[in-house]
Amino acid sequence: MRPVGSKYLLEEPLGRGATGTVWRARQRETAGAEAAVAGQPGETVAIKVLKEELANDADVVMRFLRERSVLLRLTHQNIVRTRDLVVEGDLLALVMDLVDGPDLHRYLRENGPFTPVAAALLTAQIADALAASHADGVVHRDLKPANVLLKQDAEGMHPMLTDFGIARLADSPGLTRTQEFVGTPAYVAPESAEGRPQTSAVDIYGAGILLYELVTGRPPFAGGSALEVLHQHLSAEPRRPSTVPDPLWTVIERCLDKNPDRRPSAVNLARGLRAVADGVGVHSTPAQIAAAEGVGALLMPDPSPAPVPEAPGAADPTQVLPSNAGAYDPNAATSVMRSTGAPGDADPTSVLPNNRGAADPTAVMPPVPPNDPGADPNEPHPWQNQMRAARDRNEQTQVHSYLDPDQDPLRRRPQRQVARPQQQPPHPQQYSPQQQRGQQQRGQQPRGQRPQQYAPAPQQYQPQHQPQQYAAPPQAPQPQQPAPRPAREPRQPRQRSANPMKIPGLGCLKGCLFTILILFVASWLVWEFSPLQDWIGTTKGYWEQLTDWYDTVSGWVGKLGGN
Numbered sequence: 001m002r003p004v005g006s007k008y009l010l011e012e013p014l015g016r017g018a019t020g021t022v023w024r025a026r027q028r029e030t031a032g033a034e035a036a037v038a039g040q041p042g043e044t045v046a047i048k049v050l051k052e053e054l055a056n057d058a059d060v061v062m063r064f065l066r067e068r069s070v071l072l073r074l075t076h077q078n079i080v081r082t083r084d085l086v087v088e089g090d091l092l093a094l095v096m097d098l099v100d101g102p103d104l105h106r107y108l109r110e111n112g113p114f115t116p117v118a119a120a121l122l123t124a125q126i127a128d129a130l131a132a133s134h135a136d137g138v139v140h141r142d143l144k145p146a147n148v149l150l151k152q153d154a155e156g157m158h159p160m161l162t163d164f165g166i167a168r169l170a171d172s173p174g175l176t177r178t179q180e181f182v183g184t185p186a187y188v189a190p191e192s193a194e195g196r197p198q199t200s201a202v203d204i205y206g207a208g209i210l211l212y213e214l215v216t217g218r219p220p221f222a223g224g225s226a227l228e229v230l231h232q233h234l235s236a237e238p239r240r241p242s243t244v245p246d247p248l249w250t251v252i253e254r255c256l257d258k259n260p261d262r263r264p265s266a267v268n269l270a271r272g273l274r275a276v277a278d279g280v281g282v283h284s285t286p287a288q289i290a291a292a293e294g295v296g297a298l299l300m301p302d303p304s305p306a307p308v309p310e311a312p313g314a315a316d317p318t319q320v321l322p323s324n325a326g327a328y329d330p331n332a333a334t335s336v337m338r339s340t341g342a343p344g345d346a347d348p349t350s351v352l353p354n355n356r357g358a359a360d361p362t363a364v365m366p367p368v369p370p371n372d373p374g375a376d377p378n379e380p381h382p383w384q385n386q387m388r389a390a391r392d393r394n395e396q397t398q399v400h401s402y403l404d405p406d407q408d409p410l411r412r413r414p415q416r417q418v419a420r421p422q423q424q425p426p427h428p429q430q431y432s433p434q435q436q437r438g439q440q441q442r443g444q445q446p447r448g449q450r451p452q453q454y455a456p457a458p459q460q461y462q463p464q465h466q467p468q469q470y471a472a473p474p475q476a477p478q479p480q481q482p483a484p485r486p487a488r489e490p491r492q493p494r495q496r497s498a499n500p501m502k503i504p505g506l507g508c509l510k511g512c513l514f515t516i517l518i519l520f521v522a523s524w525l526v527w528e529f530s531p532l533q534d535w536i537g538t539t540k541g542y543w544e545q546l547t548d549w550y551d552t553v554s555g556w557v558g559k560l561g562g563n
């Protein structure tokens, strides 16, 4: 067990993301006045230990400290409470309430898509959380199912939004200039992909993607590379699946509007989603149905969206992608977006910010003529680096799915796995009013109640403590020499199922062959070791008897054919 500050002890890792590792931890003693929650000795908490790459970045450390009060005061029933921030040597950590339940990404993978009503009610609660944070001027910027934890309690399951402020912390000029891409490509709003100024509307876009994923099981834009995905955010329209009722589709489309000014505010999104949930069920009154059909009128944009403060000295946003998305040409971009190593370029390894406040934003990735003689054609372009980092980030975000089974606490905690909610169809189905009626009869709830329809019976969470050795604290980088990037560990191969052969495998050749083999062996055993031979009065061997039967049957068939 490794101590974090003097107040906490890390016990076991719960999961790993792009920005750090989350640990189950225990409080050793009551925290000081600077913590939002003092806590009691022995209390269990979750601690996110930020990656050393972040902890070593002076900008991040400063922002971490500066935003301490914002993060600590953010309280809402659908937001995972940040209790304390710890800065200790090279270690940056957020102490949070421990949420007993799976994250939405995992839940979705294990249980399949939600019904439209359940998806609308769940997203409405996330919109509530966003409304509270936006009112406080905090934009999440990395909304995705992995950042929604499903808290189980006696009442059912509630979505809890986590990782507030992490994207903002990670948006360090030093990191942004060199490698990092803030946001996860599948959930990134067009304006973020293009590097245009961002507002709270980016969270509404994220909520739209999440809503789409809840009802279909996958986000609307996919592609072979992060660049492809980002490009789709800029120019492709989401494909409407047949399972999505009209009013819900109206909400999704409005959230996914390429123009952030046309997206609804979080408050209006929550209101609209509840109207949709009320109006697409069979017990809906004509007035509720009419309200759902007119949901577009409820989805008014935010007249004063919360702006995302630009990181001082961050990359010239317009250089991330050409704003002319339709004519975007990655090769052309490559030819003009090259880091020259000019003084304006941040040294990623420098511990203290080098005059970032005054940095010319265009100096980060200064445009150079396509045939710049000083340019090294073999050097990867900053944009390629960003894309690679984005892809890595996506992979890293999945890492907890591929942890070694001994390391992966989620695999060792079957209690956290939740049963499929009763009313959720395993696969998207054609939407019809009759079906909605069926859904409601199977237990969906009216407006205002907790959406327990997607809440299986709460399960007792029983931790199996297995303290892990915590990695040695990161070394401070050399101020002048760029530290060699640590080689990425090869990704672990995907775990094969423990039961690779499906038995009996309907439609599965292996299963059929295996079943025949079992029948053959079983019948041989019966023949040899049971009194069956005496009963039918034969002394023939098993194989001989089988051949006899085969001849007799083929004789019959032959006769039938002849007739």
Ligand SMILES: Nc1ncnc2c1ncn2[C@@H]1O[C@H](COP(=O)(O)OP(=O)(O)OP(=O)(O)O)[C@@H](O)[C@H]1O
Binding pocket: 014, 015, 016, 017, 018, 019, 020, 021, 022, 046, 048, 080, 096, 097, 098, 099, 100, 102, 103, 142, 146, 147, 149, 162, 163, 166, 397, 398, 400
């Ligand atoms: N407060 C918490 N209580 C319990 N488990 C948590 C808590 N926070 C995170 N976890 C678990 O840790 C896992 C990893 O969390 P983390 O936020 O690092 O992942 P991520 O969202 O995929 O990463 P990132 O947002 O950095 O890309 C989560 O999927 C969840 O299972």
